[in-house]
Amino acid sequence: MTLRPLALLPLAALLAGCAGSAIPQVYRPPAATAPPVAAQPVQHNRLLGNSADAVGRMFGKPRLDVSEGGGRKLQFAGSSCILDVYFYAPRTGAQAVATHADARTxxxxxxxxxxCAETLRR
Structure with a gap:
């Protein structure tokens, strides 16, 4: 049995469809997104922006002084409230300032x- 060349055309067309594109596609990474905007403090209180020394002069010796990574927390306590003040440097090499404060009973x-700060002030 001999095959005629025209009989092979459908088979060749079928196999050609499986081969994919002969021209390789260049990988293009997704477009870069804009860098995140620096978060602005949500709080508005008198402690934000002060150094740890300035806060220490306001309230005296802290009950806790905890440093972890690039941050520091000072805790001051009285009979009616507990105040936690968190300090971070706004940029490398800058002095750390109060960026957040929490108060609780x-x-x-x-x-x-x-x-709470007024109650604890020396």
Whole structure:
């Protein structure tokens, strides 16, 4: 049995469809997104922007002084509230400043930062 050349055309067309493109595609990574915008503090209280030394002069010796990584937390406590002040440098080589503060009552309920600060002020 001999095959005629025209009989092979459908088979050749079928196999050609499986071969894919003969020209390789160049990988193009997705377009870069804009860098994230620096987060602005959500809080507004009198402690933000102060150095740890300045905050220490306001409240005296902290109950806790914890450093971890590039951050530092000072905790001040009184009978009516506990104040945590967090310090981070705004850029490499800059002095760390207060960037966040939390206040709570001794039983764990949230308290207003400025009111707690006034209560604890020396």
């Amino acid at each position: 001794p039983d764990g309920r949230n308290a207003e930062v400025d009111s």
